Amino acid sequence: MLDINYIKENPAEVVERLAAKGKDAAEDVAKILELDTKRRALITETEAIKAEQNKLTKLIPQYKKEGKDPSEIFAQSRALGAKAKENDEILKGVETELTSWMLGLPNLPDRDLLPGGKENNESIRFFSEPRKFDFEPKNHVDLCNALGLIDYERGTKLAGSGFWIYRGMGARLEWALLNYFIDTHISDGYEFILPPHMLEYECGVTAGQFPKFADEVYKIENPTDDRIHYMLPTAEAALASLYRKEILTETDLPKKMFSYTPCFRREAGSYRSDERGMVRGHQFNKVEMFQFTLPEQSDAAFDELVTKAENLVSGLGFHFRTVKLAAGDCSASMARTYDIEINIPSMDGYKEVSSVSNARDYQARRGMMRVRRANGKIEYIHTLNGSGLATSRILPALVEQNQNADGSVTVPEVLRKYVGTDVIKK
RNA sequence: GGAGAAGUCGCGUAGCUGGUCGAGCGCGCACGAUUGGAAAUCGUGUAACCGUCAAAAGCGGUUCGAGAGUUCGAAUCUCUCCUUCUCCGCCA
Numbered sequence: 001m002l003d004i005n006y007i008k009e010n011p012a013e014v015v016e017r018l019a020a021k022g023k024d025a026a027e028d029v030a031k032i033l034e035l036d037t038k039r040r041a042l043i044t045e046t047e048a049i050k051a052e053q054n055k056l057t058k059l060i061p062q063y064k065k066e067g068k069d070p071s072e073i074f075a076q077s078r079a080l081g082a083k084a085k086e087n088d089e090i091l092k093g094v095e096t097e098l099t100s101w102m103l104g105l106p107n108l109p110d111r112d113l114l115p116g117g118k119e120n121n122e123s124i125r126f127f128s129e130p131r132k133f134d135f136e137p138k139n140h141v142d143l144c145n146a147l148g149l150i151d152y153e154r155g156t157k158l159a160g161s162g163f164w165i166y167r168g169m170g171a172r173l174e175w176a177l178l179n180y181f182i183d184t185h186i187s188d189g190y191e192f193i194l195p196p197h198m199l200e201y202e203c204g205v206t207a208g209q210f211p212k213f214a215d216e217v218y219k220i221e222n223p224t225d226d227r228i229h230y231m232l233p234t235a236e237a238a239l240a241s242l243y244r245k246e247i248l249t250e251t252d253l254p255k256k257m258f259s260y261t262p263c264f265r266r267e268a269g270s271y272r273s274d275e276r277g278m279v280r281g282h283q284f285n286k287v288e289m290f291q292f293t294l295p296e297q298s299d300a301a302f303d304e305l306v307t308k309a310e311n312l313v314s315g316l317g318f319h320f321r322t323v324k325l326a327a328g329d330c331s332a333s334m335a336r337t338y339d340i341e342i343n344i345p346s347m348d349g350y351k352e353v354s355s356v357s358n359a360r361d362y363q364a365r366r367g368m369m370r371v372r373r374a375n376g377k378i379e380y381i382h383t384l385n386g387s388g389l390a391t392s393r394i395l396p397a398l399v400e401q402n403q404n405a406d407g408s409v410t411v412p413e414v415l416r417k418y419v420g421t422d423v424i425k426k
Numbered sequence: 427g428g429a430g431a432a433g434u435c436g437c438g439u440a441g442c443u444g445g446u447c448g449a450g451c452g453c454g455c456a457c458g459a460u461u462g463g464a465a466a467u468c469g470u471g472u473a474a475c476c477g478u479c480a481a482a483a484g485c486g487g488u489u490c491g492a493g494a495g496u497u498c499g500a501a502u503c504u505c506u507c508c509u510u511c512u513c514c515g516c517c518a
Contacts, residue, residue, distance in 0.1 A: 077498040
């Protein structure tokens with residue numbers, strides 16, 4: 001959520017910066033300003049009525065003590081109360097509408113981002129070179145099937161398309177990746193958090209997925225009561241709400257943490273034939289990094305998260321690139337995002353394995369997450385998140401990039417102690 | 427799942443026969459006095475949000491788990507929900 005005061009003072013700038021994200025916000029901003037004016041007028045009017053009613057009501061005990069008849073005051077007060085209540089109803093309507101417009105506005109992209117979509121993404125760094133093969137390489141689906149790492153067929157039998165089963169060495173390789181990530185974050189001093197995998201609606205609002213993108217997550221309704229949960233689409237949705245409606249202490253920041261969770265996404269209608277196998281499933285594993293920081297710390301925190309993600313990928317020995325996303329390719333909640341993309345030889349181009357973002361105070365405003373500074377002032381904090389990492393693109397890249405002519409797959413050095421072998425073969 | 431109890435200002439609590447209670451006390455914290463310095467002691471202060479204002483102060487409004495109701499007036503009464511605790515049952 002943006003700062004209403006900022007919108008009031010810089011409406012043209014807000015519209016212009018959101019245009020870089022591909023959002024025409026002129027109408028939204030006009031509507032917000034109109035509703036805000038209406039809201040404040042109503043509040044002023046209603047508060048005057050309430051003040052008068054309060055004043056009258058305070059006279060009653062005195063009247064009683066003196067044995068005077070207060071019935072005239074009762075009548076006046078009753079009339080004022082009725083009017084105030086009527087206004088409050090109208091006000092509630094206005095505020096609901098205003099909030100809904102406010103929640104609908106995306107975050108302002110940082111000024112240094114190029115406007116527009118994907119086509120304006122900028123590769124800012126490359127690491128090592130793509131693997132060159134002196135034999136005909138197989139794709140990861142065939143490799144995983146041949147080596148018995150992934151059981152796609154039976155995964156579909158159990159849960160339908162978009163699901164798979166890790167088996168044997170496949171499961172161990174997957175778990176090894178997760179362990180490698182987790183151990184790295186722990187040694188970097190990040191707190192390990194295992195959150196619920198089912199969340200309430202409010203978490204999605206704070207993170208920025210709701211109300212707009214509610215269709216992309218799985219909704220769980222319980223037939224015996226009216227509680228509704230949502231399967232988390234990313235641990236970010238849980239972590240972003242950790243300190244919702246709290247005021248933190250300045251010296252406690254930054255808070256650095258990470259989670260491992262499966263992530264559940266409907267991915268309705270997004271299947272593409274080049275995204276075979278586990279590249280875009282309904283359930284995948286991800287380790288997510290998260291930071292809560294003071295506003296002035298968030299740029300450094302962002303760099304730290306990008307570096308951590310890069311180190312994880314380079315630690316596995318992969319060629320990859322770091323991409324600075326154009327404004328329009330950043331998600332709605334984010335002011336800036338860098339993606340780390342690896343090469344999956346059987347697919348054209350690069351696939352995202354990590355996405356690091358700075359939400360600045362956008363999520364903090366949605367979730368009322370604040371900090372009390374040393375001088376007593378209360379401010380919104382900044383939130384940042386980054387995958388560190390998602391395995392569902394790493395594992396395909398790993399088996400493809402590390403495949404040998406005989407169909408075996410070499411296990412990256414850092415994973416060997418977890419997998420218990422150097423080479424996976426049939 | 428069944429039966430009880432409770433949710434108050436950072437923490438612990440008082441208030442709950444409706445008005446002067448946004449709310450007392452203790453602890454914690456901040457500042458000041460005292461001290462060579464500290465401890466101890468004493469004094470003062472110590473919620474958030476919203477509106478008004480250029481801003482601060484001030485003033486006004488709202489908030490005692492959440493929502494609704496009764497009433498001129500609710501922390502106090504009624505209802506619904508949420509959460510926590512205790513006991514019983516069931517079960518990884």
